[in-house]
Amino acid sequence: MKKLIDRITAELETAFSAAGYDKKYGKVTLSNRPDLCEYQCNGAMAGAKEYHCAPIQIAGKVVEQLAGNPAFLQVDAVNPGFINLKLAPAFLREYLKEMAADERLGCEKAAQPKKIILDYGGPNVAKPLHVGHLRSAIIGESIKRLGRFMGHDMIGDIHLGDWGLQMGLIITELKKRSPELVYFDEDYTGEYPAEAPFTISELEEIYPTASARSKEDEAYKEEAMQATYLVQHGHRGYQAILQHILKVSVADLKRNYENLRVEFDLWKGESDAQPYIPDMIQRMKDEGFAYMSDGALVVDIREETDTKEMPPCMLLKSDGASLYTTTDLATIVERMKLFAPDEIIYVVDKRQEMHFVQVFRCAKKTGLVGADTRLRFLGFGTMNGRDGKPFKTREGGIMRLQHLIEDINEEMYTKIAENPAIPKEEARETAKTVGLSAIKYGDLSNQAAKDYVFDMERFTSFEGDTGPYILYTIVRIKSILNKYVEQGGNLADVTPGEPFSDSEKALMLEAVRFNEVMENAFEEIAPHKICAYIYDLANDFNKFYHETKILSEEEQTKKSGWIALLLLCKQILETCIGILGFEAPDRM
Numbered sequence: 392m393k394k395l396i397d398r399i400t401a402e403l404e405t406a407f408s409a410a411g412y413d414k415k416y417g418k419v420t421l422s423n424r425p426d427l428c429e430y431q432c433n434g435a436m437a438g439a440k441e442y443h444c445a446p447i448q449i450a451g452k453v454v455e456q457l458a459g460n461p462a463f464l465q466v467d468a469v470n471p472g473f474i475n476l477k478l479a480p481a482f483l484r485e486y487l488k489e490m491a492a493d494e495r496l497g498c499e500k501a502a503q504p505k506k507i508i509l510d511y512g513g514p515n516v517a518k519p520l521h522v523g524h525l526r527s528a529i530i531g532e533s534i535k536r537l538g539r540f541m542g543h544d545m546i547g548d549i550h551l552g553d554w555g556l557q558m559g560l561i562i563t564e565l566k567k568r569s570p571e572l573v574y575f576d577e578d579y580t581g582e583y584p585a586e587a588p589f590t591i592s593e594l595e596e597i598y599p600t601a602s603a604r605s606k607e608d609e610a611y612k613e614e615a616m617q618a619t620y621l622v623q624h625g626h627r628g629y630q631a632i633l634q635h636i637l638k639v640s641v642a643d644l645k646r647n648y649e650n651l652r653v654e655f656d657l658w659k660g661e662s663d664a665q666p667y668i669p670d671m672i673q674r675m676k677d678e679g680f681a682y683m684s685d686g687a688l689v690v691d692i693r694e695e696t697d698t699k700e701m702p703p704c705m706l707l708k709s710d711g712a713s714l715y716t717t718t719d720l721a722t723i724v725e726r727m728k729l730f731a732p733d734e735i736i737y738v739v740d741k742r743q744e745m746h747f748v749q750v751f752r753c754a755k756k757t758g759l760v761g762a763d764t765r766l767r768f769l770g771f772g773t774m775n776g777r778d779g780k781p782f783k784t785r786e787g788g789i790m791r792l793q794h795l796i797e798d799i800n801e802e803m804y805t806k807i808a809e810n811p812a813i814p815k816e817e818a819r820e821t822a823k824t825v826g827l828s829a830i831k832y833g834d835l836s837n838q839a840a841k842d843y844v845f846d847m848e849r850f851t852s853f854e855g856d857t858g859p860y861i862l863y864t865i866v867r868i869k870s871i872l873n874k875y876v877e878q879g880g881n882l883a884d885v886t887p888g889e890p891f892s893d894s895e896k897a898l899m900l901e902a903v904r905f906n907e908v909m910e911n912a913f914e915e916i917a918p919h920k921i922c923a924y925i926y927d928l929a930n931d932f933n934k935f936y937h938e939t940k941i942l943s944e945e946e947q948t949k950k951s952g953w954i955a956l957l958l959l960c961k962q963i964l965e966t967c968i969g970i971l972g973f974e975a976p977d978r979m
């Protein structure tokens with residue numbers, strides 16, 4: 392469906408032409424004076440220069456052309472040259488009807504679908520998930536769902552951090568504790584046990600212990616580095632341990648992400664990219680891109696327009712070891728080979744921006760990707776506590792993701808259990824559903840790049856710009872619709888009508904923006920725009936609801952129109968929260 396704003400722009404363009412002006416001046420925008428009009432066109436102002444006359448003259452002539460146009464209830468030329476527009480009720484009704492009849496609510500799929508790899512989540516194997524990983528998962532998941540809704544082929548890849556020193560640390564600590572394990576017997580040639588020698592909780596304790604020890608004990612650290620080297624270079628026993636770590640850790644990660652309603656299509660990791668490194672490096676050397684500098688192998692990535700110092704991109708350290716950058720470059724090689732995507736989007740902490748500038752420049756310069764492959768970095772800010780510092784536990788430690796979720800759910804449960812009509816068990820389940828909306832909406836309603844304060848009290852509130860408020864609104868609509876059906880109404884028979892009140896028209900005007908908002912949110916990869924939209928829609932609905940006695944309305948066409956409008960709002964809200972990655976309960 393053509394966007395409503397484009398349809399009115401088309402009317403204005405025709406009017407500009409008919410009045411003897413260039414149609415390019417016909418662009419319509421939402422009104423920034425909602426007290427005066429609903430839409431406006433400022434083209435007369437821009438045209439005044441070209442036609443050497445007062446803007447109001449142009450506006451006046453255009454308005455003359457619009458007389459009797461069925462799209463408008465009112466068209467005014469206002470000093471110094473604005474054209475103020477109000478939509479005709481019937482025009483609005485027809486648009487809403489079309490929307491309601493369309494299963495995509497008027498939002499068209501992309502004409503040219505792209506294949507897009509989304510690199511998000513990025514947890515590190517064997518280390519517990521913490522709140523720092525929360526943002527990447529939440530934002531990335533919503534972008535993936537939004538892209539899919541817009542018809543693109545979205546491939547979500549978790550890109551596990553499974554290639555670091557943490558592996559060597561765990562192996563070292565394990566060896567200290569249980570040197571008798573077969574993995575440490577250098578003469579062993581048989582099969583290794585299928586069962587891991589540790590559980591996830593043990594693993595979660597082993598890593599921090601080892602990490603702390605390595606910071607105090609130089610020899611221990613040396614040993615861990617050696618073990619890292621060995622596991623990366625094919626040591627049989629260590630590789631068997633690595634597989635155990637991966638298996639145990641991934642199973643746990645899957646559980647955690649499932650609770651967050653985050654689903655990855657690919658569970659690849661840094662280790663998968665390693666086989667691509669030698670060839671990649673050889674090629675970069677052969678083609679003259681990579682050269683030795685202070686013992687390290689680097690690629691110069693400076694560009695003429697640089698205003699700041701741009702250090703070269705390092706591929707191999709002087710000891711021959713590869714780096715985070717090398718792995719990310721090799722991952723690009725792998726992704727191009729396996730998927731040939733049109734675009735790769737990275738959802739990563741904005742503090743890693745420089746790393747990605749280097750990776751992207753190097754990949755483009757050395758031809759790992761062609762000019763038509765877009766590499767995009769979506770850097771997100773830090774989640775802070777109420778003290779404005781990075782979010783911590785009450786004891787000052789790093790907050791585990793799982794604990795954060797438990798805290799939110801507990802808080803939600805207390806609120807929901809206040810309603811005596813809801814059995815305890817249901818309240819527990821509902822608390823999880825609403826809790827997730829609190830966390831996700833609290834995050835997504837901020838522009839991703841900005842830091843934000845995680846405020847439990849505000850996020851879990853049923854009022855204000857929060858997830859629970861949106862859910863509460865949906866629940867309210869559902870309950871009205873249910874009652875309508877109980878009264879004998881049939882939801883399949885209702886059709887949108889013309890607005891009867893200002894609050895109803897305001898709600899309609901918000902509803903018709905759905906396709907425009909979705910397109911724009913995807914173009915700018917900005918889920919916060921969806922949040923802002925549904926918050927406005929929910930507010931408009933609640934205002935209308937408080938002013939209108941819907942269920943007791945006698946006039947059937949009026950009532951049917953209202954119910955149709957509610958149904959549409961419910962569908963819009965549910966579609967939007969689905970894209971944001973949460974859902975609404977039936978009651979709360």
Ligand code: ARG
Binds near residue numbers: 510512514550719737
């Ligand atoms: N594992 C990394 C971290 O915890 C994030 C990975 C981001 N993705 C990437 N392709 N580098 O910092």
